[in-house]
Amino acid sequence: EGSKLLSGLLSGIAQTTYYGNADITEELLRGQLYPEAAPEEFRALRAKMGGLLQSIASADMDLNQLEAFLTAQTKKQGGITSDQAAVIAKFWKNHRVKIHESLISQSRWDNVLKNMNWRVDLKSQSRHVDQINTPVAIVEMELGRNGKESEFLCLEFDEAKVSQMLKKLSEIEESMTVL
Amino acid sequence: MAAGSAAVRALAALDVGGTADKISLIPQDFFAELCEQIIQHLNHKIPGINTAELCQFVDMKWKLGVAMSSDTCRSLRFPYVAVTLSVADPSGQVTDKSFEMSIPQFKNFFRQFKEMAAVLETV
Numbered sequence: 164e165g166s167k168l169l170s171g172l173l174s175g176i177a178q179t180t181y182y183g184n185a186d187i188t189e190e191l192l193r194g195q196l197y198p199e200a201a202p203e204e205f206r207a208l209r210a211k212m213g214g215l216l217q218s219i220a221s222a223d224m225d226l227n228q229l230e231a232f233l234t235a236q237t238k239k240q241g242g243i244t245s246d247q248a249a250v251i252a253k254f255w256k257n258h259r260v261k262i263h264e265s266l267i268s269q270s271r272w273d274n275v276l277k278n279m280n281w282r283v284d285l286k287s288q289s290r291h292v293d294q295i296n297t298p299v300a301i302v303e304m305e306l307g308r309n310g311k312e313s314e315f316l317c318l319e320f321d322e323a324k325v326s327q328m329l330k331k332l333s334e335i336e337e338s339m340t341v342l
Numbered sequence: 343m344a345a346g347s348a349a350v351r352a353l354a355a356l357d358v359g360g361t362a363d364k365i366s367l368i369p370q371d372f373f374a375e376l377c378e379q380i381i382q383h384l385n386h387k388i389p390g391i392n393t394a395e396l397c398q399f400v401d402m403k404w405k406l407g408v409a410m411s412s413d414t415c416r417s418l419r420f421p422y423v424a425v426t427l428s429v430a431d432p433s434g435q436v437t438d439k440s441f442e443m444s445i446p447q448f449k450n451f452f453r454q455f456k457e458m459a460a461v462l463e464t465v
Binding site: 220221222223263266267269270271273274275276279281282283285298299300301302304306316317318319320321322324325326327328329331332334335336338339342 | 376379395396397398399401402404406408409412414415416417418419420421422423424427429439440441442443445447448450451452454455456458459461462463465
């Protein structure tokens with residue numbers, strides 16, 4: 164029973180801190196999970212659990228690091244119980260990837276490629292002398308950053324330009340082998 | 343049967359630019375995809391491309407980076423590709439447009455350009 168409540172608390176903390184859900188207030192959590200607890204008591208619990216989650220998320224702890232960390236917390240004065248440690252461990256296992264992605268997303272404040280569409284047109288160059296029809300690719304890229312409206316970029320690529328682009332992209336792919 | 347071929351002849355008479363010949367060069371499933379997109383655009387389901395704003399691709403600079411830490415996360419370890427495209431607007435003025443891609447986004451980007459090349463070759 165206590166485990167379920169703690170699990171709920173951790174979910175609530177994750178909602179505001181990592182998933183951008185401003186509706187999950189401290190008052191709401193207290194009312195839903197620990198209605199009998201005094202506000203200061205609940206605030207302290209929330210701060211403690213939030214702090215632990217922040218340490219775990221900031222280090223993006225793997226299972227070994229997590230176990231060592233939580234064990235140390237159970238041995239501390241004013242630390243956590245082993246039941247609480249188990250709940251936190253289970254929560255982190257389930258939410259690690261999503262929380263990490265959210266932290267990454269928070270750090271990407273430059274333009275990001277959000278979407279890309281393209282089509283191939285046949286461009287007629289001369290109606291009178293020769294019907295030279297050059298195929299061109301029309302590419303639309305949606306560029307955006309956190310909290311701002313997207314910018315759309317429309318580019319034309321003929322076959323030579325696409326080759327030029329492919330050459331550069333191959334270079335990038337090759338350089339990725341060091342990752 | 344007769345009505346059918348009359349319709350075909352009537353349509354053929356309208357085909358001044360040899361469009362039918364060009365269309366027959368396009369792979370069938372790709373052509374079907376293009377028609378579907380045009381229909382969606384006409385039904386206001388997808389935006390079209392405003393050719394008045396069409397820019398020419400001039401060049402590309404790139405770098406591969408790894409975001410190590412941030413104020414909210416000490417262990418980000420997030421690899422990304424940062425790209426700057428030099429593009430010429432319809433007036434000829436060249437500007438730089440920069441953006442980043444995650445590795446999966448980059449792989450998709452690369453794949454799309456390969457598909458583009460394949461189609462350009464076919465047409």
